[in-house]
Amino acid sequence: MTSAHPPVSVIMPILNEERHLRHAVRSVLAQAYPGVLEVVLAIGPSTDRTMEVARELAAADARITIVENASGRTPDALNRALEAAAHEIIVRMDGHGELSEGYITRAVEVLLETGAANVGGIMLAEGQSDFEKAVAGAMRSPLGIGGARFHVGGTAGPTKSVYLGVFQREWLRRVGGYDTTYARAQDWEMNYRIRQEGGTVWFTPDLTVTYRPRPDLGALARQFYRTGQWRRRLARQHPKSLNYRYLAPPVAVAGLALTTVGGLAWRPLWLAPAAYAAAVTVGGLAIGAKEGPAVAVRVPPVLAVMHLAWGAGFLRGTGD
Numbered sequence: 261m262t263s264a265h266p267p268v269s270v271i272m273p274i275l276n277e278e279r280h281l282r283h284a285v286r287s288v289l290a291q292a293y294p295g296v297l298e299v300v301l302a303i304g305p306s307t308d309r310t311m312e313v314a315r316e317l318a319a320a321d322a323r324i325t326i327v328e329n330a331s332g333r334t335p336d337a338l339n340r341a342l343e344a345a346a347h348e349i350i351v352r353m354d355g356h357g358e359l360s361e362g363y364i365t366r367a368v369e370v371l372l373e374t375g376a377a378n379v380g381g382i383m384l385a386e387g388q389s390d391f392e393k394a395v396a397g398a399m400r401s402p403l404g405i406g407g408a409r410f411h412v413g414g415t416a417g418p419t420k421s422v423y424l425g426v427f428q429r430e431w432l433r434r435v436g437g438y439d440t441t442y443a444r445a446q447d448w449e450m451n452y453r454i455r456q457e458g459g460t461v462w463f464t465p466d467l468t469v470t471y472r473p474r475p476d477l478g479a480l481a482r483q484f485y486r487t488g489q490w491r492r493r494l495a496r497q498h499p500k501s502l503n504y505r506y507l508a509p510p511v512a513v514a515g516l517a518l519t520t521v522g523g524l525a526w527r528p529l530w531l532a533p534a535a536y537a538a539a540v541t542v543g544g545l546a547i548g549a550k551e552g553p554a555v556a557v558r559v560p561p562v563l564a565v566m567h568l569a570w571g572a573g574f575l576r577g578t579g580d
Contacts, residue, residue, distance in 0.1 A: 264372070265295030268364055269345035270353050273329065273337030274314065275304035277355030280472055281313050287358040287470075288351075289321060293365050299324045302341040304332030310355075335438040335446045342429075342437060350432060352424040352447075358470035360384075366466050367426035370416075377431035377459030378451060380422025381467025383410050388472075390551075394558035395473035395480060397547045404547075404566055406505045409463050419463040420501075421451040423471075431459050444490035452494070452501050477561065481569040488573025496577070509571030512536070516568075540564050 270288050274281065288299055301314050303326055318324040327344045329337040342350065349371070351364060363381075370379045385400055387393035398404035402412055409415075410423040425447065435453040438446045451461045474480040488509065495502040516533050523530035541560045548556030 263295065265293065265365075265368065266349050267296035267347035268293065268298070268349045268351055268368065269347040270297065270299045270351040270364075271338060271341035271345055272299065272301050272353045272355055273304070273334045273341065274301050274306075274310060274355040275329075275332050275334075275337075276306045276308050276310055278306070278308040278310045278313055280356040281310060282317065284353065284355050284357055285317050285324070288353060288364075289323065290361075291359060291364045292362065293368075295368075296347070297323060297364070298346060300341040300344050301326050302329045302337035302344075303327070304329045304337060306332075333440070333443055335440045335442055338438045338446070339440065342432065345429075348429045350427040350429050352427070353469075354424065356472045357424070360468040360470070363467055363469070364426070366464075370462065370464050370466070371426055371428060374460065374462050376418075376428075376462035377454045378422065378425040378427045379462045379464060379467070380410060380425040381464055381469065382413055383423035383471050384468045385471045385473055389475065390554045391477070391558055391562075392473045392475060393551050393555045394548055394562045396471075397551060397555065398544070398559055398562045398566060399471075399473065401543075401547050403543045404563060405570075406508075408505075409465075413465050414463065416464040416466070417462070418460050420455070420461065421448050422461055422463050423447075424469055425451075425461075431457075434459075442490060442493070444486055445494050448491070448501070449494055449498070452498050477565055480562065481565050484566050484569035485573035485576075488570040489576060489578045490573075491570075492574045492577040506574070509567050510574040511571075513568055513571035513575060537564075540567075 303311055303314055314326055318326050325344055327340050329340050349368060367379050385396035387396040409419055431454055434457055439449050442449050474483050491506055519529040519532035540563045544560030544563045545556050548559035
């Protein structure tokens with residue numbers, strides 16, 4: 261890559277994104293990137309108007325290409341989009357995100373400056389309803405899903421994984437693309453293989469992607485349960501990827517279950533679930549305080565669902 265602004269392919273796995281797809285694609289097309297830019301939408305068999313919206317967008321802008329992803333699974337979509345992508349810089353984007361101004365230009369600059377295999381920034385969770393704002397606040401807090409820099413911010417430098425990412429395509433070829441056996445956690449798994457091959461995954465707070473949280477408690481529980489399941493799969497396949505942060509939720513679930521049941525025989529054991537409930541309540545109210553009472557009162561149950569669904573999913577695993 262001799263040019264300061266090499267051609268870029270933005271790949272987007274899409275399924276049931278009628279609500280957010282226009283905003284996501286427009287945030288890409290609005291990038292003032294000096295080089296050539298294309299957008300590849302890999303569309304799964306959606307049950308809403310996602311394909312119609314995608315076709316309208318493609319008809320209005322020749323930079324957009326649509327490929328079909330018959331399985332509807334994210335890693336298949338990403339690999340299908342990679343096959344159709346024309347360029348050597350690959351920007352990974354989702355159908356419910358929004359790139360910050362200058363994202364692609366800055367990402368390419370950092371990629372060339374550092375020689376990294378993958379560069380990424382902050383997953384900036386932002387909600388619209390009171391519930392979504394509660395989820396966003398929890399996701400941006402270490403009390404919610406840990407202290408990873410792509411959630412809570414931090415200094416630039418090498419890291420284990422980043423949100424989405426901007427890749428030198430050669431590294432994607434080198435590791436064989438996305439592992440299609442992963443329904444979730446495929447980004448983590450990909451970045452692990454890149455690092456094992458000697459590549460650098462680089463975090464910079466200069467980059468942000470707006471993330472839209474799940475709209476209700478049931479959807480949030482399903483999301484985190486499945487994420488926990490696939491993080492267990494990743495830990496089983498790549499044991500060195502595991503750290504204490506990922507063991508905390510399953511340990512909490514097991515501990516709370518044992519002390520809740522054990523308390524029937526010896527009541528002092530109930531102090532453990534009571535202490536957890538108090539910590540989540542106080543911490544959650546503090547996290548949501550700046551958004552007002554309607555958001556604040558929703559944060560404690562959001563935190564509990566995040567922790568317990570993720571932990572239960574990790575304990576359950578994927579069954580394969």
